[in-house]
Amino acid sequence: MSADINITNVSKSYNEVVALKNINLTIDNGELFGLIGPDGAGKTTLFRILTSLVLPTDGEVHIGELDVVKDYKKVRRNTGYMPGRFSLYSDLTVEENLNFYASIFNTSLKENYDLIKDIYIQIEPYKKRRAGDLSGGMKQKLALSCALIHSPQLIILDEPTTGVDAVSRMEFWELLKKMQKRGMTILVSTPYMDEAALCDRVALMQNGKLLAVDKPQNIVNSYKGSLFAVSANNMHSLLSDLEKLDNTKQVFRFGETIHITSNIESDNQYIEEVNKHLVSCGYNNISIKKTNPVIEDCFLALMDIETEDKDKAE
Amino acid sequence: MRTLLYILQKEFIQIFRDKSMLPLIFIVPVMQLLVLSYTATFEIKDVDLIVLDNDRTGTSRDLVVSFSGSPFYNFNGYAENFESAQQLIKTGDADQLLVIEPDFEKNLINENSGEIQLITDAINGNAASMMVAYAQSIIGDFNKNLIINLNPTQQIGIPIQIDALFWYNPELNYITYMVPGILVLLVTVIGMFLGSMNLVKEKEIGTIEQINVTPIKKYQFIAGKLIPFWIIANIDLAIGLLLAFLVFNIPVMGSVSLLFAVASIYLIGILSIGLVISTLTNTMQQAMFISWFFLVIFILMSGLFTPIESMPDWAQIINHANPVSYFIKINRMIMLKGSGFQDILDELIILTAFAVSLFSFSILRYRKTV
Numbered sequence: 001m002s003a004d005i006n007i008t009n010v011s012k013s014y015n016e017v018v019a020l021k022n023i024n025l026t027i028d029n030g031e032l033f034g035l036i037g038p039d040g041a042g043k044t045t046l047f048r049i050l051t052s053l054v055l056p057t058d059g060e061v062h063i064g065e066l067d068v069v070k071d072y073k074k075v076r077r078n079t080g081y082m083p084g085r086f087s088l089y090s091d092l093t094v095e096e097n098l099n100f101y102a103s104i105f106n107t108s109l110k111e112n113y114d115l116i117k118d119i120y121i122q123i124e125p126y127k128k129r130r131a132g133d134l135s136g137g138m139k140q141k142l143a144l145s146c147a148l149i150h151s152p153q154l155i156i157l158d159e160p161t162t163g164v165d166a167v168s169r170m171e172f173w174e175l176l177k178k179m180q181k182r183g184m185t186i187l188v189s190t191p192y193m194d195e196a197a198l199c200d201r202v203a204l205m206q207n208g209k210l211l212a213v214d215k216p217q218n219i220v221n222s223y224k225g226s227l228f229a230v231s232a233n234n235m236h237s238l239l240s241d242l243e244k245l246d247n248t249k250q251v252f253r254f255g256e257t258i259h260i261t262s263n264i265e266s267d268n269q270y271i272e273e274v275n276k277h278l279v280s281c282g283y284n285n286i287s288i289k290k291t292n293p294v295i296e297d298c299f300l301a302l303m304d305i306e307t308e309d310k311d312k313a314e
Numbered sequence: 315m316r317t318l319l320y321i322l323q324k325e326f327i328q329i330f331r332d333k334s335m336l337p338l339i340f341i342v343p344v345m346q347l348l349v350l351s352y353t354a355t356f357e358i359k360d361v362d363l364i365v366l367d368n369d370r371t372g373t374s375r376d377l378v379v380s381f382s383g384s385p386f387y388n389f390n391g392y393a394e395n396f397e398s399a400q401q402l403i404k405t406g407d408a409d410q411l412l413v414i415e416p417d418f419e420k421n422l423i424n425e426n427s428g429e430i431q432l433i434t435d436a437i438n439g440n441a442a443s444m445m446v447a448y449a450q451s452i453i454g455d456f457n458k459n460l461i462i463n464l465n466p467t468q469q470i471g472i473p474i475q476i477d478a479l480f481w482y483n484p485e486l487n488y489i490t491y492m493v494p495g496i497l498v499l500l501v502t503v504i505g506m507f508l509g510s511m512n513l514v515k516e517k518e519i520g521t522i523e524q525i526n527v528t529p530i531k532k533y534q535f536i537a538g539k540l541i542p543f544w545i546i547a548n549i550d551l552a553i554g555l556l557l558a559f560l561v562f563n564i565p566v567m568g569s570v571s572l573l574f575a576v577a578s579i580y581l582i583g584i585l586s587i588g589l590v591i592s593t594l595t596n597t598m599q600q601a602m603f604i605s606w607f608f609l610v611i612f613i614l615m616s617g618l619f620t621p622i623e624s625m626p627d628w629a630q631i632i633n634h635a636n637p638v639s640y641f642i643k644i645n646r647m648i649m650l651k652g653s654g655f656q657d658i659l660d661e662l663i664i665l666t667a668f669a670v671s672l673f674s675f676s677i678l679r680y681r682k683t684v
Contacts, residue, residue: 051527052527053523053526053527073529076527076528076529077529079527081524081527083520083523083524085520085523086520087519087520087521087522087523087524088521088524089324089328089521090519091328091331091332092324092327092328092331096324096327100320100324101524101528103316103317103320104317104320104321104528104529104530105528105529106316106317146524
C-alpha cells in the first residue's frame with residue numbers, strides 16, 4: 001500500500017460545534033508532515049478521521065487506494081496510531097503491552113523486533129515494569145513501539161511530545177526521522193512551534209481551518225512586513241505601552257523580548273517612532289532590533305489575518 | 315480464535331493483578347451468603363409483650379402464662395394502666411399489648427364468653443400479621459383447653475382438626491427457602507457489576523482508543539470481556555453451593571450439572587445487560603448507578619423476599635421481563651424439589667431467549683468509533 005493521503009473537502013461537526021471546516025490536504029508517501037496548532041484547533045479530530053475512529057460529516061479521505069470509511073479494516077491494519085492520551089494498559093508490563101498489541105495484529109515482538117529496536121532498546125531495561133509506573137518520556141516511547149509493532153506504512157502521532165521533557169522531545173524526533181528513513185509516512189501534531197522546523201512540510205491549523213500548508217522555510221520566507229524585537233528595563237509594563245503605539249500591527253511576547261510588527265514602509269522611521277514613544281513613557285535600556293521571523297511569528301500573523309477576515313465577514 | 319485467546323489472556327492478567335478485585339470477587343459472595351441467609355428471615359422471634367390485666371384472676375394469669383411460655387414471646391410485665399401501655403408501644407419497648415377486660419373469668423363461666431383485646435404495633439404490616447397469627451394460635455390452644463376444662467363431662471371436641479404436612483421443607487426452615495435465592499442474588503451482582511464496570515473502565519481510562527484502531531472484531535472484544543466473568547461467576551456459584559451444603563446442610567436435590575447449565579445461560583444474559591450498560595455510559599460512576607437501578611428492581615421484584623403471587627397484576631406482568639425471577643424459581647425447584655429438565659423447560663427457554671437477545675444487542679451497541 002502506498003501511503004499518500006488525500007483529504008478532500010472534509011468537514012466534521014459535533015451537533016452545533018464545527019470542528020473541521022472544509023479541509024483539503026495532500027500528504028505524500030514517505031513524508032514527515034507536521035500539523036501545528038493550538039489546543040482545540042481540530043488536530044485530534046482530523047487524526048481520528050484518518051484512523052477511522054470518527055466519521056467525517058462531509059468529504060472523503062483516501063490513504064493510497066483506500067477510502068477510510070469503506071475500507072476501514074485495511075486502513076486500520078496499515079496504520080499505526082498513537083493517541084494524544086496515553087492509551088496502553090497501565091496495569092500490564094511494558095513487555096505484556098507490546099506482546100498483546102503484536103498478537104492482535106497477528107504478529108510478534110520477535111518478528112518485528114528490528115523495526116522497533118531503536119526505540120525499544122531504550123525501554124527494554126524496564127520491560128518487567130508496569131506501563132503505569134513509567135516516566136512520561138518512557139511512556140511515549142512504549143506507545144510509539146506499540147503503534148509500530150505491526151509494521152504500518154503510515155503512522156499518526158497525536159501530540160507525542162506534549163508534557164515530555166526537552167531531552168526526550170529531541171530523542172523522540174530523532175526516532176521519527178529514523179522511521180521516515182525506513183519509508184514510512186509520518187503524520188505528527190504538536191502545539192510546539194519549534195518542532196515545526198523538524199518536519200518536511202507543516203500545516204498551520206486554527207479553528208478547524210488550515211491557515212497555511214508549506215515547507216517550514218517557505219512559510220517563514222513568505223512572512224510579510226518587518227518584525228522587531230523590543231526590550232527595555234521594565235518588561236512588565238512594556239507590553240501594554242507598546243500596544244498603544246500607532247502604525248503597529250501586532251504586539252506579542254516572544255521569549256525574553258516582545259515582538260512587534262510595523263505598518264509602515266520605512267524601518268528606520270518606525271524604530272525612531274517606537275524609541276520616542278518609549279522614552280516619553282520613561283523607559284531606560286531600550287533596545288529595538290529588526291529580527292528574522294520564525295514559524296511562531298508566521299502563525300500569529302496568519303491568525304491575525306484570519307480574525308480580521310472573520311471580523312470583515314461579520 | 316487465536317485473537318480471542320490473547321484477549322482472554324490479557325483480561326485474566328488484569329483481573330488477577332488487581333489486588334482489591336480478587337477478594338471482592340471471592341470473599342464478598344461468601345459473606346453475602348452467610349450473613350443474608352441468617353438475616354433474611356420472616357420469622358418473628360422475641361415479640362415484646364405487655365399485659366394490662368384488669369381481671370387479675372386465675373384464668374387471666376393462665377392466659378398470660380401461655381404467652382410467656384411461648385418461645386416467640388418475651389413477657390415484659392404488666393402495665394399499670396392503658397396510657398402507660400400505650401406509651402410503651404409508642405417508644406418501641408413493646409410490640410404487642412394484651413388487654414384482659416374486667417370480669418373476664420366471671421363472664422367465661424357464667425356466659426361462656428370472655429373478652430380480651432389485642433393491640434399490635436403494625437408499622438411493619440408483615441411482621442404485625444405474623445405476631446397476630448402467633449397470638450391467635452396461642453389463644454386458640456388456650457380456648458381448646460378451656461372448653462375441655464369447663465365441660466369435663468361432655469365430650470365436646472374440636473370438629474375439624476387440621477394436620478398440616480409441609481413438603482420439600484418439612485421444618486418450615488426459612489434458611490432452606492432463602493439460600494437458593496441468595497445464591498442467585500450473588501451471581502447476579504457479580505455478573506452485572508463486573509460486566510458493566512469492565513468495558514466502561516477502558517473507555518474512561520482511554521485504552522479503548524488504542525483497541526479501536528486494531529483489527530479486533532466486535533464479537534471478539536465483547537466475548538473477551540464476558541468470558542472471564544462468566545467463569546468467575548460460575549466458580550462463585552460452586553463455592554456457594556458447597557457452603558449451602560456444608561454450613562446450612564442444604565444439598566442439591568436435583569442435578570448439579572443441570573443447575574450449572576442453567577446458570578451459564580442465565581449469566582450470559584446478566585453479563586450482557588452489564589455490557590449494554592457499559593456501552594451506553596461514559597464513566598464508571600454512571601455505569602454503577604444504572605446497574606444499581608436495575609439490580610434493585612430485579613431483585614426486589616424477583617420473589618426473593620416476597621412471593622410474586624402477592625404482587626399486583628401489573629407487577630406480575632413486568633416480572634415476565636425479569637430474568638432474576640426465572641432463575642430464582644428454577645434454582646429453588648432444582649435445589650429443593652429436585653426438579654428435572656422437563657419441569658424447568660418453560661423458564662429455561664425464556665432465559666435462553668434473554669441470553670441470546672441481550673448478547674446480540676450488546677455486540678450491536680458496541681461501536682468501534684468514538
